[in-house]
Amino acid sequence: MSNARNLLVIWHSRTGASKAMAQAAADHPNANLMRARDVSAVHLLAHAGFLFVGPENLAALSGEMKEMFDANYYPVLGRLEGRAYATIVAAGSDGEGAQRQLDRIATGWRLRRVADPMIVRFDAQTPEAILAEKSPCNKVLHDCRELGSGLAEGLSMGLF
Numbered sequence: 635m636s637n638a639r640n641l642l643v644i645w646h647s648r649t650g651a652s653k654a655m656a657q658a659a660a661d662h663p664n665a666n667l668m669r670a671r672d673v674s675a676v677h678l679l680a681h682a683g684f685l686f687v688g689p690e691n692l693a694a695l696s697g698e699m700k701e702m703f704d705a706n707y708y709p710v711l712g713r714l715e716g717r718a719y720a721t722i723v724a725a726g727s728d729g730e731g732a733q734r735q736l737d738r739i740a741t742g743w744r745l746r747r748v749a750d751p752m753i754v755r756f757d758a759q760t761p762e763a764i765l766a767e768k769s770p771c772n773k774v775l776h777d778c779r780e781l782g783s784g785l786a787e788g789l790s791m792g793l794f
Contacts, residue, residue, distance in 0.1 A: 720781060
C-alpha cells in the first residue's frame with residue numbers, strides 16, 4: 635500500500651477536468667492517486683494527508699465524491715485527527731457550494747487544511763458546455779502539480 639507519510643489524491647470527474655487536475659497533482663513519488671469509488675477506510679488510514687479533487691454539481695459535491703465520504707465517514711471517525719488536507723474543485727461558474735461541503739466534512743474528521751482552496755471555474759453555463767469534455771489549461775495543471783508536490787513534500791518531511 636503506502637506509508638503514513640504519503641499524500642492520497644482522491645478524485646472524481648465527469649468531464650475530464652478533475653481527473654486531469656488530480657493526475658497533475660499526484661505527479662510526485664510520495665503521492666498516490668485513487669478514484670473516489672475505490673477508496674476505503676484502509677486507504678485513508680494509510681496516508682498522512684489528502685487532496686480531494688472533484689467537480690461541483692448542482693452547487694454540491696459530485697455524487698461519487700460524496701459517496702466516498704459517506705461510505706468511509708464513520709469507519710475513520712476519530713482516527714484521522716490533525717491530518718493535512720487540501721482541495722481542488724472544478725466548477726462551471728461558482729464552486730463555493732462544493733468547497734463549503736468539503737470543508738464541513740473535513741471539519742467532522744478533524745482534518746487540518748494546509749493550503750488555500752483551489753477552485754477552477756470553466757464558465758460552463760449551457761447544458762452542452764456543462765456536459766462537454768474539459769481540458770484544464772497548462773497554468774491550471776502547473777498550479778495543481780505545485781499544490782500536490784508541496785503537500786507531498788511537506789508530508790514526507792513531517793511538516794504537516
